[in-house]
Amino acid sequence: MNMKTKDSPDQIKDKAHKVLERAKQQNNDGINLNDYTLGDEGKPEGTLHSEEEIPEDLKESMDKVGIDVNEKKSGLYLQTGNKYDLCVSNTPGIELLPIKEALKKYDGTDGKLNLQDYLWKAVPYDKDQYTAEAAIQEISQGYFIYAKKDRKTVFPLQSCLFVNLPGMKQVVHNIIIAEEGSELDIITGCSTHRIARKALHLGVSEFYVKKNARVSFTMVHNWADDTNVRPRTGIILEDNAEFSNFYIVMSAVRNLQTNPVINLVGKNSSYYGQTLIYGKGNSYFDTGATAHLIGEGSKAELISRVLAIDSAHVKARGTIIGDGKDVTGHIDCSALILSDHSRVDSIPEIQARNPQVTLTHEASVGKIADDHIEYLMSRGLSESESINLIVSGFLDVDTSPLPKKLAKETEKIIKLVSEAEMG
Numbered sequence: 422m423n424m425k426t427k428d429s430p431d432q433i434k435d436k437a438h439k440v441l442e443r444a445k446q447q448n449n450d451g452i453n454l455n456d457y458t459l460g461d462e463g464k465p466e467g468t469l470h471s472e473e474e475i476p477e478d479l480k481e482s483m484d485k486v487g488i489d490v491n492e493k494k495s496g497l498y499l500q501t502g503n504k505y506d507l508c509v510s511n512t513p514g515i516e517l518l519p520i521k522e523a524l525k526k527y528d529g530t531d532g533k534l535n536l537q538d539y540l541w542k543a544v545p546y547d548k549d550q551y552t553a554e555a556a557i558q559e560i561s562q563g564y565f566i567y568a569k570k571d572r573k574t575v576f577p578l579q580s581c582l583f584v585n586l587p588g589m590k591q592v593v594h595n596i597i598i599a600e601e602g603s604e605l606d607i608i609t610g611c612s613t614h615r616i617a618r619k620a621l622h623l624g625v626s627e628f629y630v631k632k633n634a635r636v637s638f639t640m641v642h643n644w645a646d647d648t649n650v651r652p653r654t655g656i657i658l659e660d661n662a663e664f665s666n667f668y669i670v671m672s673a674v675r676n677l678q679t680n681p682v683i684n685l686v687g688k689n690s691s692y693y694g695q696t697l698i699y700g701k702g703n704s705y706f707d708t709g710a711t712a713h714l715i716g717e718g719s720k721a722e723l724i725s726r727v728l729a730i731d732s733a734h735v736k737a738r739g740t741i742i743g744d745g746k747d748v749t750g751h752i753d754c755s756a757l758i759l760s761d762h763s764r765v766d767s768i769p770e771i772q773a774r775n776p777q778v779t780l781t782h783e784a785s786v787g788k789i790a791d792d793h794i795e796y797l798m799s800r801g802l803s804e805s806e807s808i809n810l811i812v813s814g815f816l817d818v819d820t821s822p823l824p825k826k827l828a829k830e831t832e833k834i835i836k837l838v839s840e841a842e843m844g
Contacts, residue, residue, distance in 0.1 A: 427537065430559075433546055437553035444550035452649055452676075454554050457590030457621045459561065461502040466519070466562075469507040472497060479583065486610025486641040487833070488581045495606075498564040498580040503591055505562055514572030515605070516565070520594055523565035536565070539596055543627035543655030543684075551623045551651040554592065561592035563625075568603035568634070577606040577639075584613040584620045584648070595626040599634040599662075607636070608831075611650075612643040620645070624652040630662040632687065639667040639831045646673035646702050654681035658690035660716065666692070667820070667831055670706075671699035673733075678707040680738065685712065685719035685748075695818055696725040700733030700763065709738025709768070714748035714778070721749075726818060727756035729763035740770040743778030752782035757789060757815055759808075 428436070444450070469475060472490045475483075479501070480490055490497070496510040496517035510517040518526065529535030546556035555561070564580055584591050599605050613620060622644075630636050644650060658664055670677065683692045694710050712721035723739040741750035756765040769782035789811050797807035820828035 433541070433556050436547050437556040440547050440553035441550050441557070444553075450550070452621070454550065454590065454621075457588055459503050459558075459592070460586040460589040461504055464502065464504045466504050467506070467508070469499070472507070472509070475499065475507065482583060482612045482614065482643075483581045483610060485643050486581065486612050487608055487639070488579050488610045493576045494579045495574040495576050496578045499583070500562060500564075500581070500593070501583040501585045502589060503561045505564075508564070512572070512574060514569045515574060515578070515603075516567040516569075517578060518565045518567075520563040520565045520596060523567075523596070527567075534567070534598075536596065539598065539627065539629055541627075543629065543657050544625050544653050544682075548653065552625060552653050555594055555623055555625050555653075558592045561594065563594040563596075565595070566597040566605065566607065568599045568605045570600045571602040572600075573604040574606045577608045580607070580609045582609070582611045582622075582624070584617045584622055586614075587616060587618045587620065589617060589620045591620070591622045593622075593624045595624070596629075597627070597636070598629045599631060599636050601631045601633055603631075603634045605636045607638045609638070609640045610643070611640070613645045613648055615645075617645065617648075619647050621649045622651065626652065626654045628654070628656040628664070630656070630658045630664055632660045632662065634659075635663040637665040640669070642668075642670040642674075642677075643672045644670070644674040644677070646704070647675045649675050650677040650679070652679040652681075654679070656681060656683040656692070658683065658685045658687055658692065658719075660687035660689065662687055662690045664692045666694040668694070668696045668708075671697070673702035673704045674706070675703075676705045680709045680711060683710065683712045683721065685714050685716055685721060687716040687719070689718040690716050691719065692721040694721075694723050696737070697816065697818060698725070698727045698735055698737070700727065700729040700735045701731050702733060703731070704733045706733070706735040707738070708736065709740065711740040711742070712750060713742045713744065714750055715745045717746045717748070719745055719748050721751075723750075723752045725754045726815065727754070727765055728759060728812065728815065729756065729765050730759040732760075732762045734764045736766045736768060738768045738770075739782070740772070741780055742772045742774065743780050744774045746775070746777045749779045751780070752784075754784040754786075755815075756786040757812070758787065759789070759812075
């Protein structure tokens with residue numbers, strides 16, 4: 422893997438402070454990081470020792486994002502605020518650790534992996550004020566997942582990140598490494614406690630998928646209507662590496678902005694990403710993905726399904742950059758507008774940088790056709806039942822790129838979350 426020259430901790434902090442100063446002067450995002458606090462500095466780490474000790478109210482919140490403590494799993498990571506509560510790893514050869522512990526353990530001594538070689542390589546620390554804030558905090562907390570060569574998960578690894586205090590700034594840094602020939606299935610849920618009003622979530626996630634490795638990642642967000650959310654994700658895929666990514670958010674949020682960057686540097690590497698958004702209330706979503714096809718024969722598919730109701734505004738972006746020889750990419754966005762005041766912007770972009778690429782895109786945005794509703798009502802359904810049936814069909818997403826067990830879990834999560842949010 423081609424790693425950039427590593428900056429020293431002092432260089433990182435110096436550059437990050439300059440990024441924050443510029444952001445403060447421009448204020449083009451409308452979020453002042455000084456309005457939030459870490460909030461739980463005195464809380465000890467690792468206060469729980471088993472899943473049986475998880476409080477019932479937290480179990481209920483976990484269940485809303487598809488994390489069932491009673492199901493078999495390869496491991497579980499639970500974090501409330503900026504301190505982890507529980508970290509359990511059940512599969513030999515696949516390690517799950519709090520990121521702070523992982524950085525101490527994997528320090529390059531005795532021939533071991535040096536995690537510092539991966540820190541801030543898939544996501545630049547000076548990308549924007551949010552990555553800069555995470556860099557200044559050094560490592561607040563987060564998880565490290567490490568699949569050793571040829572090791573595979575039998576059941577999904579699960580993690581839950583929980584914002585639990587009002588005015589909190591949750592800063593998370595996750596690193597996931599899948600070594601050659603390994604396979605990882607991961608489900609992550611993020612949520613807020615009912616008292617955690619006006620909170621901010623900053624989540625940095627770096628994925629490194631080595632030769633012939635495969636990662637499937639399902640993320641479910643369930644935020645409060647006054648939460649600001651800023652995930653920052655980078656993915657690097659080597660030769661024949663595969664990554665399937667499902668992102669689901671069906672709750673109201675104040676402002677959510679995410680655009681994972683996938684660098685397909687390896688020959689015949691592949692990425693499949695599907696985003697499912699149900700925008701409601703006064704929510705604002707700016708979501709998308711950028712896939713950079715570099716390795717010969719690499720391919721990417723970016724799919725989004727959007728529902729917008731009330732006064733929600735959703736921007737559904739997708740960018741594919743074709744640099745390598747014989748690469749292929751496709752963007753597909755479909756959206757239903759369910760109220761007079763909601764809005765959806767579909768923004769696909771394809772860039773062909775040599776003649777040996779095949780890049781395509783399609784998009785459709787509109788309301789539910791009246792004749793579809795009338796047809797279902799003629800079959801005995803009420804108007805609301807007809808609309809719900811059409812919406813349910815719209816949410817029937819393709820999970821076939823996922824392994825069978827994870828596909829079933831993802832379908833169950835979508836059904837559970839859609840029923841809870843749509844009644």
